[in-house]
Structures are given as C-alpha cells and as structure tokens.
Amino acid sequence: MKICDSIKYVGVDDHEIDLFEGQFEVPNGMAYNSYVILDDKIAVMDSVDAHFGEEWLSNIAGVLEAAGGRKPDYLVVQHMEMDHSANIKAFTDKYPEAKIVGSKMSFNMMKSMFGTDFADRQIVAGEGTELELGAAAGDHTLKFIAAPNVHWPEVIMTYDVKEKVLFAADAFGKFGANDYDDPEGWACEARRYYFGIVGKFGPQVQAVLKKAEGLEIKTICSLHGPVLSDNIKYYLDTYNTWSSYGVESEGIVVNYTSVYGSTKKAAEKIAEILKAKGCPKVALNDLAREDIYECVEDAFRYGKMILATTTYCGGVFPKMREFIEHLTERNYQNRKIGLIENGSWVPSAAKGIVAMFEGSKDITFAENKVTIKITMTEENEAELEKLADEMLK
Incomplete structure (x- = not known):
C-alpha cells in the first residue's frame, strides 16, 4: 500500500484465519498492518501476528535494504494485543541495538508475554511525548497520544507531524485482508469491527477524537484494513457517530x-x-x-x-x-x-x-x-x- 516516499508498508495479509479473536467470522481474511518511517533515524510501527513473523521481518529487511542497508532505531509499540505484538521478541533478537517505544503499561504486558520488559532498551511514551527522527526542522517528529481503552488500556496512537499521518492503533480498522477488494467499501466491515470489538468504549473513543480535532490529518494508518487518505472528515465523522451512539x-x-x-x-x-x-x-x-x-x-x-x-x-x-x-x-x-x-x-x-x-x-x-x-x-x-x-x- 502506498503511503508516502518516507513511510513504507510492511504488514501482512492472513487468508488462513477463519475466526478473528476466536469469534468473528472473517471470510475475506485479515490484515495485520505495520509501517516503517524513514528519516535520519528509522522507526518501525508495531509488529504482526505470530504466524507471520518471518514474512514481516523479511518485509522490513526489504525496505531497509532499499534504504541503503540501514538498521531500525526504534520499534514503536502502540498496542499489545497479540496480533500486533507477538513478534516483538523476534525483532529485538534481530536488531539488538533498536530501542522499544511504548506506554508504561505496555512494558508491563511485555514482561508477562516475553519474560522481560526490555528495561535496557525502553523509551516510555505517554500523552505529549515526542520522538525526533531527524535533526533538521521539518523532519519526522512523532507525537504520542494516550488512547486508553481504545480498546485496551495500554494503547497509544502516534501522529507524524511531517506527513500529517495518524497511526491510529486499532481505531478505524476493519475486517478483511488488504488484497481483497471489498465491493462494499470501508464502512460495512469497519462497522462490524467497531461495534463488535470497540463498541463498549464509546466515551474513550470520544476522548481521543477530541484530541484529533487539533491535528491536521491527511492519512490514517490503522493496524487493520486499508490506509485511509481521501475524505478524512468522513472517517472521523463516522467514528464520532458510532462512538457517541448516534443514529447512522x-x-x-x-x-x-x-x-x-x-x-x-x-x-x-x-x-x-x-x-x-x-x-x-x-x-x-x-x-x-x-x-x-x-x-x-x-x-x-x-x-x-x-x-x-x-x-x-x-x-x-x-x-x-x-x-x-x-x-x-x-x-x-x-x-x-x-x-x-x-x-x-x-x-x-x-x-x-x-x-x-x-x-x-x-x-x-x-x-x-x-x-x-x-x-x-x-x-x-x-x-x-x-x-x-x-x-x-
């Protein structure tokens, strides 16, 4: 998927899965999205499901090779649900110099999952934390947005100031693999996804949408589904209707x-x-x-x-x-x-x-x-x- 010259897609499509989270039928598969941001320093945005670790690492290696054989400096962990976090340890083994960026709670979860919280490599990110990927003005700056209970308590979102991209964790996601051309468009399976998984947490989604009001957003990169880049207002308005329990x-x-x-x-x-x-x-x-x-x-x-x-x-x-x-x-x-x-x-x-x-x-x-x-x-x-x-x- 095309995002921009300095942000590359390295996610995977899953066509073997029959039930997402053990309960949601996904006849058109599922996408686990991950992205690489290229600047003076390189950040990888989230991992993927356990079954696709080798493919994901290969996708990252391909982007790094095309960028001159460089290595990543950061892995940003926005969400610790296992379909996005399972390969954190594999990443740290392959890239031992890379730092891990996440919320304080995400590192507690890592300790439970991997037996370590990567204490010597941690960068704890919370509301308002910034991470500079370039030394010059106008380079990539990542601003972190706390998004607790959208839909897990440790979630952070990330706003790339340079490209005006909101990395939205699970928000704005949908069912279906990205190589499936859904004739019904985004809303149908995004609606089933939202009300099935996130629907309980309307007030928390409303809180994050309030924060988004102050951002100029040109692109939304979710952890599931397509990159959203045309008519951003439609997606924000739709999420506002859903999360406020309004009539669509x-x-x-x-x-x-x-x-x-x-x-x-x-x-x-x-x-x-x-x-x-x-x-x-x-x-x-x-x-x-x-x-x-x-x-x-x-x-x-x-x-x-x-x-x-x-x-x-x-x-x-x-x-x-x-x-x-x-x-x-x-x-x-x-x-x-x-x-x-x-x-x-x-x-x-x-x-x-x-x-x-x-x-x-x-x-x-x-x-x-x-x-x-x-x-x-x-x-x-x-x-x-x-x-x-x-x-x-």
Missing part, C-alpha cells in the same frame, strides 16, 4: 427468533407493513441463523429496533437473550424498541426483554406491544399495524 442511517431493524415459524411470520409481516408505509430501510434478521455481529451492527446503525421472540422456559428465547447481552455489554443506548412476543400459554418474553435493558441508558419501549398465542390472528395483524405506525412516528 434512517430505518428500522427487525430482529427475531422463531421455533415453529409463527414468530417468523409476525416478523416478516411487520417488515412488510413498515416497507408499505414508507420506512426508508427495513433490515430483517433471523438471530439464530445470521452472523450475530452483523445483527449487532444493524442494531447500532439504526435508531429503532423491533424484537420478536418466543417465550422459552418462562423467559426470553436463548438466541434473543444472547443477542441482547451483546448489545447491553456494548452500552446500547438512545434507541426505541418495539416488542412482539409469542407463547403457548403464558407469553412472558417481552417482560424479560424489558428487564434485560433496565441498566441501559435512554431506551424507550413502544406502547403498542404485540402478544401472540401460538398463531398470529387478524387481531394480531391489526396490532402489528399499530406498532408499525408508532415506530414510524
């Missing part, structure tokens, strides 16, 4: 679970009614069969959601319960929810759902709840009409 798209998502098909019919019926009444977008998801994190991203993308589910063991159907837990642990808030419940004798799923959101902020439930007993009736269809009208107000 007008529409309603209908998420359902169904055992014998009756609740599914109700979900499909209200989706049909919403479309007929002019709802700009209706997303319909079967929580038992679709990627749960696709469903999570839809819940955060739209401002309104309808949950349709079966009463099970006197409470909420397991797949619906699991889905709601994904939302509440990510601080789902500022949304309106409509409820459709089904039950053979005493429908009680709606009551259970309301209880699950008790700790959530600014959740409003529609007054027109729909209760089905086994099979949808004409009366239920009329109730669905009323629910749709309320949700569309």
Whole structure:
C-alpha cells in the first residue's frame, strides 16, 4: 500500500484465519498492518501476528535494504494485543541495538508475554511525548497520544507531524485482508469491527477524537484494513457517530427468533407493513441463523429496533437473550424498541426483554406491544399495524 516516499508498508495479509479473536467470522481474511518511517533515524510501527513473523521481518529487511542497508532505531509499540505484538521478541533478537517505544503499561504486558520488559532498551511514551527522527526542522517528529481503552488500556496512537499521518492503533480498522477488494467499501466491515470489538468504549473513543480535532490529518494508518487518505472528515465523522451512539442511517431493524415459524411470520409481516408505509430501510434478521455481529451492527446503525421472540422456559428465547447481552455489554443506548412476543400459554418474553435493558441508558419501549398465542390472528395483524405506525412516528 502506498503511503508516502518516507513511510513504507510492511504488514501482512492472513487468508488462513477463519475466526478473528476466536469469534468473528472473517471470510475475506485479515490484515495485520505495520509501517516503517524513514528519516535520519528509522522507526518501525508495531509488529504482526505470530504466524507471520518471518514474512514481516523479511518485509522490513526489504525496505531497509532499499534504504541503503540501514538498521531500525526504534520499534514503536502502540498496542499489545497479540496480533500486533507477538513478534516483538523476534525483532529485538534481530536488531539488538533498536530501542522499544511504548506506554508504561505496555512494558508491563511485555514482561508477562516475553519474560522481560526490555528495561535496557525502553523509551516510555505517554500523552505529549515526542520522538525526533531527524535533526533538521521539518523532519519526522512523532507525537504520542494516550488512547486508553481504545480498546485496551495500554494503547497509544502516534501522529507524524511531517506527513500529517495518524497511526491510529486499532481505531478505524476493519475486517478483511488488504488484497481483497471489498465491493462494499470501508464502512460495512469497519462497522462490524467497531461495534463488535470497540463498541463498549464509546466515551474513550470520544476522548481521543477530541484530541484529533487539533491535528491536521491527511492519512490514517490503522493496524487493520486499508490506509485511509481521501475524505478524512468522513472517517472521523463516522467514528464520532458510532462512538457517541448516534443514529447512522434512517430505518428500522427487525430482529427475531422463531421455533415453529409463527414468530417468523409476525416478523416478516411487520417488515412488510413498515416497507408499505414508507420506512426508508427495513433490515430483517433471523438471530439464530445470521452472523450475530452483523445483527449487532444493524442494531447500532439504526435508531429503532423491533424484537420478536418466543417465550422459552418462562423467559426470553436463548438466541434473543444472547443477542441482547451483546448489545447491553456494548452500552446500547438512545434507541426505541418495539416488542412482539409469542407463547403457548403464558407469553412472558417481552417482560424479560424489558428487564434485560433496565441498566441501559435512554431506551424507550413502544406502547403498542404485540402478544401472540401460538398463531398470529387478524387481531394480531391489526396490532402489528399499530406498532408499525408508532415506530414510524
């Protein structure tokens, strides 16, 4: 990937991985990004996943050879998650003169991971710390930005003053290898990535975005996904919407679970009614069969959601319960929810759902709840009409 003449890409693409972090399906692979900044001194930005150490070191060696056979002076460690830190020890073994730059907490983590915190090679970086890579005015200066809990507590970001590049750690990342040309663009898999991994930490992301307001940013280099260089405002604005739990798209998502098909019919019926009444977008998801994190991203993308589910063991159907837990642990808030419940004798799923959101902020439930007993009736269809009208107000 092209960044600029003095910053080279040395990351890798992973096409063997099936589950990122052991849970997120990544059919298009994953990218582990790393960069080399060339000046009087040379800085390597982050490591890569354990499986790609040799390829990464070879990529670095190629850049150094093209630069006259020089050696790196620094390895900047922005994030200690293992897909970015696994080869720190391999780097230090190959380049024993290089210093390691990271936050104080990152060195504590290194000791746990490698049995050493590289005490004789440490440069501790925190908010406002600067590292000069050149002696002359206008050369590369790295300014470090503390970014705790975006999404680990040790994270720092790095701003290159010369090239106006923000090295953003995991922020602005997305699923997918970089050699995969995603027809849906950045936002789709970046959204699933954000709400799946970072979504709980909206206030912390907001804090970093406030710091970014004072920077002139021409390029964003994340640890996952493509280098972002056109329309930087779009990426910053999108992250601001996501991290403030704002509404990104007008529409309603209908998420359902169904055992014998009756609740599914109700979900499909209200989706049909919403479309007929002019709802700009209706997303319909079967929580038992679709990627749960696709469903999570839809819940955060739209401002309104309808949950349709079966009463099970006197409470909420397991797949619906699991889905709601994904939302509440990510601080789902500022949304309106409509409820459709089904039950053979005493429908009680709606009551259970309301209880699950008790700790959530600014959740409003529609007054027109729909209760089905086994099979949808004409009366239920009329109730669905009323629910749709309320949700569309």
